[in-house]
Amino acid sequence: MKEKTPLMKRDGTRSVLASLISILIGLAAGALVVLLASLFNKSLNLKTAWEGIRLIFLGIVSTGRDAAGELSFGFNPVTFGNMLFRATPLILTGLSVAVAYKTGLFNIGAPGQYLAGTTATLFIALEIPTTVVPAWLVWVLALLGGMAAGALWGAIPGMMKAFLNINEVLACIMTNWIAANLTTWAFDVSNLKNTVENTKTAYIYKTSFNGVQTPKLFLDKLFPGSQVNGGILIAILLAVLMYIIFTKTTFGYELKACGANRHAAKYAGIKDRRSIVLSMAIAGAMSGAGAALYYLAGNTEFYWSTYQSLPATGFNGIPVALLAVCNPIAVIFTGMFMSMLDIAGQQLTALTAYNEYITDVIISVIVYLSAFSLVIKLWLGGKAKKKGPAEPDANAEKQPVPAPDAAAEGKEAGK
Amino acid sequence: MEQNPEYVIEMLHITKEFPGIKANDDITLQLRKGEIHALLGENGAGKSTLMSVLFGLYQPEQGEIRKNGQPVKIESPNDATALHIGMVHQHFKLVDVFTVLDNIILGAEDTKMGFLQKKDARKKVEALSEQYGLHVNLDAKVEDITVGMQQRTEILKMLYRDNEILIFDEPTAVLTPQEIEELMQIMKNLAAEGKSILFISHKLNEIMEVSDRVTVLRKGKYVGTIDTAGTTKEELSRMMVGRPVQLVVDKDEAKPGEAVLTVEGLSVPSKVHKNDAVKNVSFTARAGEIVCIAGIDGNGQTEFVQALTGLEKASAGKITLCGHDISHASIRARSQTGMSHIPEDRHKHGLVLDFTLEQNMVLQRYYESQFQNHGFIRFGEVRSYAEKLIEQYDVRSGQGPVTVARSMSGGNQQKAIVAREIDRDLPLIVAVQPTRGLDVGAIEYIHSQLVAQRDAGKAVLLVSLELDEVMNLSDRILVMYEGEIVGELDPKKTTVEELGLYMAGAKRQGKERESA
Numbered sequence: 001m002k003e004k005t006p007l008m009k010r011d012g013t014r015s016v017l018a019s020l021i022s023i024l025i026g027l028a029a030g031a032l033v034v035l036l037a038s039l040f041n042k043s044l045n046l047k048t049a050w051e052g053i054r055l056i057f058l059g060i061v062s063t064g065r066d067a068a069g070e071l072s073f074g075f076n077p078v079t080f081g082n083m084l085f086r087a088t089p090l091i092l093t094g095l096s097v098a099v100a101y102k103t104g105l106f107n108i109g110a111p112g113q114y115l116a117g118t119t120a121t122l123f124i125a126l127e128i129p130t131t132v133v134p135a136w137l138v139w140v141l142a143l144l145g146g147m148a149a150g151a152l153w154g155a156i157p158g159m160m161k162a163f164l165n166i167n168e169v170l171a172c173i174m175t176n177w178i179a180a181n182l183t184t185w186a187f188d189v190s191n192l193k194n195t196v197e198n199t200k201t202a203y204i205y206k207t208s209f210n211g212v213q214t215p216k217l218f219l220d221k222l223f224p225g226s227q228v229n230g231g232i233l234i235a236i237l238l239a240v241l242m243y244i245i246f247t248k249t250t251f252g253y254e255l256k257a258c259g260a261n262r263h264a265a266k267y268a269g270i271k272d273r274r275s276i277v278l279s280m281a282i283a284g285a286m287s288g289a290g291a292a293l294y295y296l297a298g299n300t301e302f303y304w305s306t307y308q309s310l311p312a313t314g315f316n317g318i319p320v321a322l323l324a325v326c327n328p329i330a331v332i333f334t335g336m337f338m339s340m341l342d343i344a345g346q347q348l349t350a351l352t353a354y355n356e357y358i359t360d361v362i363i364s365v366i367v368y369l370s371a372f373s374l375v376i377k378l379w380l381g382g383k384a385k386k387k388g389p390a391e392p393d394a395n396a397e398k399q400p401v402p403a404p405d406a407a408a409e410g411k412e413a414g415k
Numbered sequence: 416m417e418q419n420p421e422y423v424i425e426m427l428h429i430t431k432e433f434p435g436i437k438a439n440d441d442i443t444l445q446l447r448k449g450e451i452h453a454l455l456g457e458n459g460a461g462k463s464t465l466m467s468v469l470f471g472l473y474q475p476e477q478g479e480i481r482k483n484g485q486p487v488k489i490e491s492p493n494d495a496t497a498l499h500i501g502m503v504h505q506h507f508k509l510v511d512v513f514t515v516l517d518n519i520i521l522g523a524e525d526t527k528m529g530f531l532q533k534k535d536a537r538k539k540v541e542a543l544s545e546q547y548g549l550h551v552n553l554d555a556k557v558e559d560i561t562v563g564m565q566q567r568t569e570i571l572k573m574l575y576r577d578n579e580i581l582i583f584d585e586p587t588a589v590l591t592p593q594e595i596e597e598l599m600q601i602m603k604n605l606a607a608e609g610k611s612i613l614f615i616s617h618k619l620n621e622i623m624e625v626s627d628r629v630t631v632l633r634k635g636k637y638v639g640t641i642d643t644a645g646t647t648k649e650e651l652s653r654m655m656v657g658r659p660v661q662l663v664v665d666k667d668e669a670k671p672g673e674a675v676l677t678v679e680g681l682s683v684p685s686k687v688h689k690n691d692a693v694k695n696v697s698f699t700a701r702a703g704e705i706v707c708i709a710g711i712d713g714n715g716q717t718e719f720v721q722a723l724t725g726l727e728k729a730s731a732g733k734i735t736l737c738g739h740d741i742s743h744a745s746i747r748a749r750s751q752t753g754m755s756h757i758p759e760d761r762h763k764h765g766l767v768l769d770f771t772l773e774q775n776m777v778l779q780r781y782y783e784s785q786f787q788n789h790g791f792i793r794f795g796e797v798r799s800y801a802e803k804l805i806e807q808y809d810v811r812s813g814q815g816p817v818t819v820a821r822s823m824s825g826g827n828q829q830k831a832i833v834a835r836e837i838d839r840d841l842p843l844i845v846a847v848q849p850t851r852g853l854d855v856g857a858i859e860y861i862h863s864q865l866v867a868q869r870d871a872g873k874a875v876l877l878v879s880l881e882l883d884e885v886m887n888l889s890d891r892i893l894v895m896y897e898g899e900i901v902g903e904l905d906p907k908k909t910t911v912e913e914l915g916l917y918m919a920g921a922k923r924q925g926k927e928r929e930s931a
Binding site: 248249250251253256257260261263264265266267268269270 | 724726745746747748750756758763764765766767768769770774778779781782786787790791792
């Protein structure tokens, strides 16, 4: 009964292609910067430029330099494992932004929710003595506590939006900085400051000091020598869970209806205020989970004096979500891609005269382009139409004729 | 074709294609000097496209435009202005924070040494407004004046530019009955002064009243041009729709049964002023009758419906539905007790425009066990239910159940809402302006559905601003004026004139009126 749409004409295919095109252009821009830098700097030349460009595209499979001093490529379990480890929080903050966006809210509060999650997780993981409570239980409590704190921090702007009609972007900016200062204050008065490894200041104990850390789940066997742990699997699981909630359940239907048209949702008897608060709480819980899984790794340290800066992982959730067109499953891949860029940046720094800031250029170009992804999608749509045989337009007469108003506005805008 | 100076504007054999659709197919329109020429057609018949061609917004693939017999090329709205063609758009193009005078001269200002010279302009506008009876306050800001006055500002804008050919694109859609009356008079004055008017509409009453000749389009094709004097509404609607249309609803005597809805002393606070928008309203709607709340827009009908359906809180009063007190019930509780609601604003309340048609079809029922299983949507059920409604109620769309609601035509959006609400099969149907902005074919359909529901024993509460609809459809009329019910009328015993007097507040029944 239902005809299958050809692959190239499917909306999803076009979205994926649009994102891939954005990524390619972004990478090409990074390569161009490397090339230009090489042309105008005497210590660099086309050979080093070629090395830099190859690392931008293939950094993830770089294995360093061989005996002859040439770049070598191949499967590198360390970089691959590290990529997965760093992708974990990015996937979750990406989910945080994507889930809120699906319900019509722009969650710019991911950094604050991430910090709230960090604080709660670290306090629970380090303050509950594992001599009394089993370590695995502390780990579970720390993860759930981090998610709960993130949820609470997301729910605050949600409530402001629902009950006072305050724009969630403004409220989120406020809660971000409140979280930054509260976090600093909480750790400042705590006894969790790392006094054992005295080489660095303003860091908190690793959770492994209390024997609490995320199990490796045999991933360390797959990627020996890397930081990877079971957290990536939990992130993927949460992404799948979000996908199911938002596409398969009545609860997701309510949240989406409320996001797309709050008035119509209310008309249909959906509790609009409750939906908005819940959307933001779920988004916050995702950011909180990201923070929890990052700091529960056991090998990560938290710089607690955050009151002057917000965690980049929170903000990077925005490009991760945009690039994924806010699809929770796609977020898994865009999160991994962003962390791959991170790795490529490290390789550039380690192996060539270029540095990791090139990746910032790439990310910013991609973010700009992801805003254009709709244009690219339309352009792809146009191509597909021209190629295919003219569709018999049975609905021609039913299509609304373009209103002169719309055309007039277009013309005026064009002037 | 020889030159024919009888016509001030001729559009000959115009064809305009868009990808996949011939919006105009060999259309000819000839406008005489000093006449009011109506352009009639259903939504999507190609009226707006044709006018856009005349106004220079689109270039036709074939055909020719002549002015006073001379072929002209209109490639942009500037060319149209140079030929003294002016247009009043359906949605006004005014700067809200400018005064009326500033809006009128905008784009045609006199300047001296770079300074605005408004004195002469004011004189000219005042003279024009006197000559044609276009009363406006030149120094008021556009955002502060009524829609009717905004429209007069638009008309003055055209006259200030010495336009000879005036296009009115569905000018009455946004007006109250009084303002429509005034507009008709203004159009007649303009024609008497030698202006030529093209009047786009699908409202037959207005066309019959004001126009000299009518050109009818159907599905992008030219049907014909006839003198208004020699035709009837029935003939026009047949030309427009392509089949005979029932303009008067065919219905039997109502057989009212049990009381379904009882409203006692309902008052609703206003959002704009301190007084109540709805004051002490009481009535009963019984099974098997259509009760109509008539009134001029803004007399508390919107607030009343919002309080009745639970969208807003009432300040006093009791609402009983099917024997249950629902005065303080939630929206969903009211709906489950037995209330369907066809809302006034289909884009704001009726549909989630970015959802697909099938998602919208279950907007009121997605939580019922038929459509979900432990919180998981049963997509198969939703699809087949949507397909059933689409089939049964003839909702047309590009891709069936998966069409995005936003891309559908207004008439079919409304049909989808009507289908969804009627199919819930609840004892009370609250229908608020269910035919607003629709063409006769769709109106006929929705009216017949409401009558069918009445005959099936439902209580229908109709809220309407259209006098024809009120007179045709209802079994009982309650007139609302300034938040009160000022009269209860029997449509078979009353006249449109009497109804109008009640609606305007000139007449009212005693306070001791029994709430029947």
